[in-house]
Amino acid sequence: MTAHPESANPPTLLSVIELLGYPNLRPIYERMGYRVLTEFAVRKAISLMRKEKPAVIVADFYFQPDFRDRVSNLESLLATAQSHKDVKVMVLYESAHEHALERLRERFRIDAALILPVREDALEKCLEAWK
Numbered sequence: 001m002t003a004h005p006e007s008a009n010p011p012t013l014l015s016v017i018e019l020l021g022y023p024n025l026r027p028i029y030e031r032m033g034y035r036v037l038t039e040f041a042v043r044k045a046i047s048l049m050r051k052e053k054p055a056v057i058v059a060d061f062y063f064q065p066d067f068r069d070r071v072s073n074l075e076s077l078l079a080t081a082q083s084h085k086d087v088k089v090m091v092l093y094e095s096a097h098e099h100a101l102e103r104l105r106e107r108f109r110i111d112a113a114l115i116l117p118v119r120e121d122a123l124e125k126c127l128e129a130w131k
Contacts, residue, residue, distance in 0.1 A: 010035045011055035011131060016045040018073055019060045022092070022116050025123065029058075032127045042077045049080055056130055057081055060116075061093040063100035072100060078108035088130045092116055 013034035015026065018041065029036045037052060039045035042059075049057070063072050074091065081089050090112040093101050101113060112126045 012037060012052055013056040013058060013127075014039065014045060014049060014052065014054040016040075016042060016057065016059035016077060018042065019062055022060075022118065025058070025118065028120060028123055029127070032124060033131060034127070042073060045077055046080050049077075049084070053084065054087060056088045056090065056127065058090045058092065061091045061097065061101055061104070061113075063097040072097075072104055074104065075108070078104070078110070082109060088112070090114065090126060092118060 010033050013029050013036050015029065015036055015038045017038060020040075026036050026038070034056065037048060037054065039048055045057075045059070057077070059074055059077060061072055061074055078089065081087050088111045089109060091101065091110050092114055093116060095115050098115075101110075104110070105113075111130075114122055114126070
């Protein structure tokens with residue numbers, strides 16, 4: 001079997017899943033040609049980012065009104081991603097939390113935000129454009 005040139009060194013996608021409330025998107029990422037790394041805690045994802053330098057980060061967003069100095073689970077991850085200008089950041093969120101996501105977007109670069117449940121065609125369109 002002959003390998004395609006792009007599959008010899010596929011771009012890395014870091015999937016940060018803290019909510020676990022939506023279908024597994026890994027098959028879509030892999031079908032789009034990404035090598036997928038998954039972390040279930042932002043702290044571990046930040047550590048992995050420093051070693052792996054992903055091309056794309058896909059992270060779920062959740063708003064917790066009881067956070068005192070933060071809006072969500074993602075501030076630390078997004079702050080780290082800002083120093084990697086070539087990394088594309090996609091956030092998956094529930095429509096009820098859009099107001100909080102907008103507050104986060106005022107402070108951090110988010111290249112795409114998709115409402116849960118994610119439409120497969122919208123996800124594929126973003127990922128294809130970023131390859």
